[in-house]
Amino acid sequence: MIWFFARRLLAAVPTLLAVLTLVFVIVRIVPGDPALVILGDQATPEAAAALRERLGLDRPLWTQYFDFITSALRGDFGTSMVTGRPILDEVAAVLPHTVDLTVASMLFGTLVGVPVGIWAALHRNRAIDVAARILSLLGLSFPVFVSGIFALLLFSLHWRLFPVIGAADLDDPVDRLHKLVLPTVSLGLIMAAYITRVTRSAMLASLSEDYIRTARAKGVPWRRVVWVHGLRNASIPIVTVVGLYVGILIGNSVLTEIVFNRPGLGKIIVGALNQRDYTMLQGLMVIYCFLIVVVNAITDLLYGVLDPRVQAA
């Protein structure tokens, strides 16, 4: 298993390197000068030049690139040009919020989507199924910020059930959960809707398989057929979608973070881009891509657990 993991990470190295190179190049050709951000609007060109020299921005590009890649490989991401704080500290400070939101949304999407999907499949073409399909189509059509704003208007402003500020106190589990509710629902809505659909069609396909029919004919209780045989068979497409969506969740979380005013990875990436904080942006992208690689490796690993054929291959 460790081997599998290591192999996957190694295989992702070329992609990671390419992404890093691209980020390095893009941030340097984007107009805007970090020196002006740091020195403010009264800075003279002399002052800006002095600062650029101190930040090492006057060195040849390839030296900067080489330094960046070698230290990134060593796990050293340096310090933010704007705040002077180590990038890993900044990430460590917001990562719990991002993980909270991602895991909660994933759970929400799965815990809502899978049962509803199974339920709809079992009541195929009846009222329940039609309602589930319409609702999932509706859920699928909500851009994250629209569902977020609607939730905010209704639950925070109108009914005052939840706070407007999503930045939770990490040491207070109740506060943490309470503030997580609305962001989770708004971010996880699309995933829940999609998983409902995937589960429904996977269940339908799985229940029409021959061996299920055989099992039923043999007198295996229906409940057991559905939950053990049917679901096991349907689990592979579901896991695929869940795995895919984790990446999408992290990518989209910036919208949730804006609407609910939560700290998080997405928001600091946008902030670093706006401030032309080159080192910060580079470091964040490395960490982001790394997270995605790990998530994908876990998804693949789950395939193996669920479907012995994959492991053999």
Added chain:
Amino acid sequence: MSALSERTPPLPGEFAAPPPPSAWKRALGKARSNPTTLVGALICLAIVAGAVLAPWISPFDPADQNIIDRLQPPGGDYLLGTDQFGRDILSRLLWGAQISLSVSLSAIFAAMLIGGTIGMVSGYIGGRFDLLVMQVMDVLLSFPSLILGLMVVALLGPELVNLIVAIALTAIAPFARIARAPTLALKERAFVEAGRALGYSHTRILFRHILPNITSEVMVMGTLWLATAVRVEASLSFIGLGVKPPTPTWGGMTRDGFENILDAPWLAVFPGIAILLLVLGLNMVGDGLRDATDPKLRNE
């Protein structure tokens, strides 16, 4: 690294067997009889009509400011109220529909064209070239689409064209994948082998023999992706990457509304509903089309 961009990935095996060339037409026919598709089509048509007729039916100039009448609630002279500049929301919604529709249509068209070609050619050539191209596509997919959009717009500026480029960029890789998979299968098939034996040029084989066989798949995918493109466009405008003011965009209007949510909640609600309706309509149509072409569901 698999697809990270914001969209609904196809189920594994969903497009395993390429439908015959006439599938697209048959799908259309079949979809027409489906009530969901019909409702979706009606929603889309209504929005398209609003966008096209905007110059004639919008009650006010969408850019005209009436500072005295700022933040007016719905009802009264302004059916849906006014924004912080005293501009009519209804008029801006109608004009904004033009942007949403044209941006997402052009972006998907471009992605289909570029991504489809890349996938087809790459799959056809195969070997190391194919490997390299797919690696590049993976890199493209590794960027979160919103961040990629932000970078593109930061680089090129918030112009309409750049918004299209940003959205197209996030969609190229998936289209390349969609086009590549059937090409790989097709090129081993007898009729392609025969063409090669007859000495047809690669171009001819690609465009005369392979292309017609993958079009319907790419087209259905494109319809489904239109909904995603509208959503991404709105999200990018919401983050602040809209087009030049005073041009209205639904995402931008929602952002303005969000900034004024305590003083004028309707500012965020109406454009939010507009985006929701358009995406829903497109999803309903796309859904019907997919059901109609899906080989598994077709026989049921």
Added chain:
Amino acid sequence: MTANRVGKEDKTMNAFRAALLGAALAVAGGSAVQAQSGATLRVGMAAQDVGRLDPHFAVSTIDRVIVAWMFNGLVRFKPGSIDPAEIEPDLAERWESSPDGRTWTFHLRRGVQFHGGFGELTAEDVVFSLRKSATAASSAFAADFRAFESVEAVDPYTVRIRLRENVPSLLGLVTNYSGGYIVSRRAVEQRGADFVRSPVGTGPFALDRVTPNQSAELSANAQYFRGAPQIARVSYRFIPSDASRDLAYQNRELDVNYGRADQTWINRTRQVPNTVVDVFEPGELAILHLNTTTPPFNDIRVRQALAHAINRAELVRFRGQDVTREAQSVAPRGYLGFAQQPLLPHDPNRARALLAEAGHPNGLTVRVIHTQLPEMLNMMQVVQQQLRRSGITLDLQVVEHATFHQQIRQDLSPLVYYSAARFPVADIYLTQFFHGRSIVKTPTAVTNFSHCNQADQQLDAARVSTDINEQRRLWGEAQRILVQNVCGVPLLETLLVFARRDNVDYGYELRGSMSLGPLITERTRIRQ
């Protein structure tokens, strides 16, 4: 069976939600009790995070506000005031200057302690700080200290500054503003690059910690030389979204709230129970700077047309009567040396006539680079609409804020909307925006986008003059020349706005603050 199962889940969900709500109410109640004890002052700020907390790099509003609570200067503006005439002793007890105004001697207060056990403040620290401020590599304000010849410690409690030439306000350079803050030499040397994260000053509050993207926590400096502060802690919270911050304030999660300079905001906030809205100086003067050396604005008639197209009254109505006022010159009101000028009145017909005269009978289109920063973009959209009514079309190239600042400095926009507050002496504002030395794309560039240099003589003479009346006359003359030449079209001045609970007593009347936010002093308290 399945339906039953889902039903059960539903019930669990409800129970869970009820539990959460109950717990949340308990938490909210708890925090209310804490606020009553007066222990922590919670300040909400519109920003994502603080930057470098080295005071000599504090250029953004969010950073300026907080460093003012942690650091002192040799002298200070009287709390609540930005009048240079009201500057009073701070770390220096007294000072004297030579008759020619070139040599200044400051006598330090004894027994002032730095935060965190970094010992007593001595002349060494002052010399070190001022030299640091004057060095480009270690300060964003080095250019302000151009006239400094030397800074020396005469003895541990005496500092002498020698100037190359006279400056309009030497005290302005050593006050609690920008480069004037005094840092601990030992702390800077010991902490090195970490100083920006753990700064050490002498002020009433010391930094405890910063939680990125969330808050900066400060605690009272019990050894503060003016006495221990009455407030135990200050929690400075970063909440970029206006709506979120306002709601947090309404829900009593904040005691002080950064306000939007907008009438709607003020009216709504004034209705929140037990709330005081403070509107204070300095006003930020917004000017449309016109590049007088390239078409179309090299023709003064086009510049005059643009000036006639502007309706200042409408701009003020857009932002609000309580927070904005019409501009009256190319320098902000209230600054030492400000002189009201006759500005061209709003007259669209005259504007069109002038345009026609200048060869643009069908109006003209100007490609303008502007920022996407909401408050600036909003204002520009109103300006765009006003100009459109007189036949001037602004083709706005909206770019990100960082790009905007770079591109306008590359002289890429013939019209630049710029809004700024500076040290309240006319010299600084006029020099940065209208002196030949400050023209963009030159080595000494600051923010002269108009390329005007017609008033250089007056500005240079005023700077080194020692006669205040002569200075005033020269600065007035400079403003007259610049306005007549329409180097820029002054629009409006926007004041600062903060809301507070009425039980928050700053300990002074807040009429102005050079740190752009309320100064939290040892006398600030939360009444029971």
